[in-house]
Amino acid sequence: MSDLVNRAVGRRTFVLGSAAAAGTAALAGPLAGSASAASFGWSDDGSNYVVDTGASLVFKVSKTNGDLTSLVYKGTEYQGYGGMNSHIESGLGASTVTLAQSGTTILISVTHGTLKHYYAARSGENNVYLWTNKADTSVSATRYIVRVKAGLFLNDEPDSYTYAPTTIEASDVFEKSDGQTRSKHYSKLRVADYDYIGWSTGSVGLYVVRSNHEKASGGPFYRSLLRHQSSGGGGLYEILYYGENQTEAQRFGLQGPYVIAFTDGGAPSSALYHANLTTSWADSLGISGYVAASGRGRVAGVGISGRNTAYAYTVGLANSTAQYWASARSSDGYFAIGGVLPGTYTLTVFKGELAVYTGSVTVTAGGTTTLNTIAIPSSNDPSNASAIWRINDWDGTPGGFKNAALMTYAHPSDVRAASWTGNVVVGSGTETSAFPCYLWKDVNSGIVVYFKLTAAQAAAAHTLRIGVTTAYANGRPQVVVNDTWTSAVPSPPSQPSTRSLTVGSYRGNNHTFTYSVPASAWLTDTGAYNTLKIYVASGSGSTSFLSAGTSIDAIDLLT
Incomplete structure (x- = not known):
């Protein structure tokens, strides 16, 4: 089933999606789950598990190392450049790879030492759902990169160096002939600013929809590379942990799902955004570290006093195992943070990006912790x-x-x-x-x-x-x-x-x-x-x- 499109973008464009676009996103992903998908299923070609989603997407996963070796959408191969596949970090190497089908879901599990990685397909969807569980530092798994063939999505944006041949710093910052600079680092965005990243030709869109980053580090205002484009090909990233300009220690555990999503040129469905995505269909799949919605809690604050209304306020929760955040309502400071793993967290109120209040809050599974009005002391600002x-x-x-x-x-x-x-x-x-x-x-x-x-x-x-x-x-x-x-x-x-x-x-x-x-x-x-x-x-x-x-x-x- 093809995705319904209500927004098109032109050739040679890129897309970095924000929550503000949620109301106008094209229908895709979970909303396509009711489609008839007679061809949904999988096969084994000897080297790879081949999954046909029953929509317009067929993908392959290597049986030896868990690499994503092929992404064919409507007959066009999108995966790969420079002889490299899409994978965790720069590839895991020899791994144990298994496949199981449960009704309308196919799950491929990859085990490499203490690290476990997963690909899931749903019948009738042009999406690949991914989870990564990093248990310790024995495996260097800080990102997933979707490598995209050259020439399919061309652009000249800050994170593109197709037209910037002169290196001016390290091996990753470039200067064009007109003096403008380009680098894969120049995403413009903080984590809190985007829901998806990718490109569109106007008729085909390829995106990575980010996870909730509960096991990432750096908080809502952290910036890291999200995407790159060069004459050799492009890359879309889900950064699980990035050490550059990092302010926090690495967290471990299951991160995801994040989603590789194809569309007919519009934005990915807002139903795939981390704030909206429900994965009850994955509750019984046996994903290591997976915690269902019933095992999570919620924090709600009735308001925040002592604010300067000229600024946006953000409320963050963080401990050594997880992080979350939400915007405070401009009128009264009300906030709500859902899907929180049980535990005790440091609660921080940010004026802009400046911490002006800290406290403590405990979250229980299946419960809502309600907080009275938080008063920011005048001396804290x-x-x-x-x-x-x-x-x-x-x-x-x-x-x-x-x-x-x-x-x-x-x-x-x-x-x-x-x-x-x-x-x-x-x-x-x-x-x-x-x-x-x-x-x-x-x-x-x-x-x-x-x-x-x-x-x-x-x-x-x-x-x-x-x-x-x-x-x-x-x-x-x-x-x-x-x-x-x-x-x-x-x-x-x-x-x-x-x-x-x-x-x-x-x-x-x-x-x-x-x-x-x-x-x-x-x-x-x-x-x-x-x-x-x-x-x-x-x-x-x-x-x-x-x-x-x-x-x-x-x-x-x-x-």
């Missing part, structure tokens, strides 16, 4: 502190600063970036837009902020605060006031040790540096500008945009 001046507002992101929007999908050297240098004048009205979102030791260290003080203000000591969202190579700010007072070099906070600022991510651990500036540091002439010079201190890093650096959230001088 740094924006509530009285300030003489403030550059940007505190929300845990560099949003609003110069080049901030571009940096989630481009390299700092990109021709579209405004100059990383230049001074800032408080009171000019351009303080935020003139201040660079990132500071590097070898690029723009020593940026100057000019500001005036009244006589009363200049007669007193003040606290200067600089908020950061991540750092590379232990880069942290050291300040000099009026070339007469120099702060100590602060200790570096805990931050990821990998690349971040050059691969599209500012998400690390939010940290606030405070500096107690004595009254003697200020100018007594109220008509003169005081100067604040912000340097990046670190003995690590290399040069240019890979020198020690940091991402800025906000800067203020308190009263």
Whole structure:
């Protein structure tokens, strides 16, 4: 049965799906389950299990290593490039592969040491459901990659390097002849921002619909590579654990289902989205680590007080075994998080991406834990502190600063970036837009902020605060006031040790540096500008945009 389409996209386009598209998604997946599928079934060609979904999709799984060796949709082969298959990580190697059919479901099970991986097909659907259970670190299984033949879905997007032959960083960041940059890292999106990734020609769509990421790490605002496209072929990823710019330890257990979905060009069905997908049909399949809906619980909060209504708020749950999150309702802060594994979790309320409240909540199987109104203490939001001046507002992101929007999908050297240098004048009205979102030791260290003080203000000591969202190579700010007072070099906070600022991510651990500036540091002439010079201190890093650096959230001088 072909999918019904209510949205088409043109040739040479790509799709990164968000929850906002759910209401207009094309019918596919579970909604096609009632179709007549006389050819549904499986066979053994000697090397592979061959599964015909009874719709328009036939796929093969290797009996020796569990690779997905073929994806034929409406007679066209989509799988593979460079002689490689679709698989966990770069392939598991020798594995035990078995197949079982239960009514209208076929399940292929792959066992490689302590790792178990599964493919499931449902009669009449153009979907492949996948689960991966990683029990420990003995197997390097951090992703599933769907490798797609070259030329089927062409594009020139941030995560495409088809037209970018010049390598400018490592082996994965490229520059086009026009100075724009491309990399598989440049997805633009946080985990919370998308439900599916993929491409469409207008008549065929190929997507990976992500899982709920309950066993992933990094929280709702984490960014990692999602997709790539080059002259050699394309790749769609479900990242189960990614170590780059990672803020949390790896979690273990069953992750999924995530879904490889074909459509007639429209978006995958919203019924496949992790928030909507029901898999009662898988309850009795014997999938290792599988927990049915009846074995899960729910958390609901009646509201959140003390919010700044100019910002979106997110509520997250996390412990060492699982993570979940949901948006708080803008009108009153109501939230609900379902499908939660039993256990005790740290509950965090985020203003934007800045944690402003933490608590604890216990979830039981089959139950709903109802929370009274959560009151955010005024002191927990740094924006509530009285300030003489403030550059940007505190929300845990560099949003609003110069080049901030571009940096989630481009390299700092990109021709579209405004100059990383230049001074800032408080009171000019351009303080935020003139201040660079990132500071590097070898690029723009020593940026100057000019500001005036009244006589009363200049007669007193003040606290200067600089908020950061991540750092590379232990880069942290050291300040000099009026070339007469120099702060100590602060200790570096805990931050990821990998690349971040050059691969599209500012998400690390939010940290606030405070500096107690004595009254003697200020100018007594109220008509003169005081100067604040912000340097990046670190003995690590290399040069240019890979020198020690940091991402800025906000800067203020308190009263």
